[in-house]
């Protein structure tokens with residue numbers, strides 16, 4: 001047995017950021033989780049958790065060996081002790097935040113986008129996109145299965161995201177308990193068919209996303225405190241997806257009410273409608289800016305240097321306000337590189353749609369556009385629909401939801417593809433013309 005702080009022959013990053021508590025640490029500080037069932041108890045996570053330890057012994061492949069001689073497989077953060085996927089030690093992490101009012105469509109957007117990325121990235125972009133740790137992504141997998149893999153005739157609905165429960169992890173620091181949100185972590189790597197497949201180790205990334213309850217972004221709640229830092233990922237994010245739901249804005253609602261099929265717009269007594277009318281999306285946006293500024297210690301005149309994508313959700317319900325042929329198919333096109341076929345994101349189509357969506361927003365919610373563009377240097381507006389159809393109501397069963405057979409998302413993967421293209425070099429190509437020669 002050899003002693004080594006590396007994992008096999010794999011190169012580790014110099015610095016790692018924990019996806020739970022966002023502490024930065026060098027790879028040699030990472031803790032390992034005991035494999036032996038007899039080694040239980042952790043001072044921060046409780047009696048039933050497996051022991052965390054700083055190894056003194058590694059096997060020939062560089063995996064730590066616990067006190068009972070078992071080869072370990074999992075690592076943990078040295079500060080919060082929560083599990084950290086091994087891929088995080090090797091590929092730089094791209095943090096992305098999904099922000100929006102309650103019921104603006106965050107959970108549907110997340111589940112529908114990751115489902116489509118699992119299909120589109122390997123097939124078109126020659127990228128392997130997988131769960132960095134299936135256990136950490138379990139809830140998201142359940143959402144994807146409900147919407148896309150279940151009985152296609154059954155009415156299904158994703159649950160409202162709660163402010164407590166199994167999407168959160170509690171950690172005890174002396175007398176204080178801190179609650180962290182559960183991250184969803186993906187690994188994205190060029191396959192051998194990718195034009196830069198030979199540089200897979202250098203280009204690979206770990207993507208970290210969170211699904212908060214909309215209430216956690218309200219200024220009245222103590223959601224960003226030391227003991228409940230559930231939106232602190234905003235301090236790490238290189239891309240913020242702000243979900244603006246036109247169906248929640250009175251100015252849009254009056255314009256679309258007669259023409260939309262969405263039952264939430266037609267039913268004035270809808271409980272959700274009454275609840276939503278009390279939340280102004282601009283207030284949530286202002287609070288988000290405040291939190292980003294404070295987490296990053298930004299000066300008053302500093303602008304956000306990451307990417308701000310304003311995702312206009314539920315396009316199916318307000319499409320009459322932005323009739324647009326370009327939204328019929330995904331904005332991707334075939335390209336060729338060294339006689340290999342690969343798809344690229346059509347930057348020109350995204351830019352045209354963004355400019356039309358911005359004009360529409362400027363007409364009805366100018367204060368929002370102005371706040372967004374005052375805050376970030378790079379703002380893109382993308383209309384999407386996670387379902388492609390309005391929810392149906394089953395009055396007999398007193399339920400509302402979607403039938404998987406009818407679900408046909410619109411432009412749902414575009415915001416994440418755009419973020420991947422802009423924030424990584426050479427991973428997902430982006431081009432302004434059809435059938436370009438990528439170099």
Ligand SMILES: Nc1nc2c(ncn2[C@@H]2O[C@H](COP(=O)(O)OP(=O)(O)OP(=O)(O)O)[C@@H](O)[C@H]2O)c(=O)[nH]1
Pocket residue numbers: 100101102103104105106107108109157158159160161162212213214215262313314315316317384385386387388389390391401
């Ligand atoms: N018409 C239409 N409705 C949608 C779409 N996506 C979501 N919805 C509806 O919007 C409601 C709220 O969606 P969620 O994704 O749960 O909203 P959320 O932002 O996660 O809400 P919280 O978890 O409460 O913060 C759902 O009950 C759906 O009926 C869409 O693409 N089109």
Ligand SMILES: [Mg+2]
Pocket residue numbers: 106107108159160161211212213214
């Ligand atoms: Mg939700």
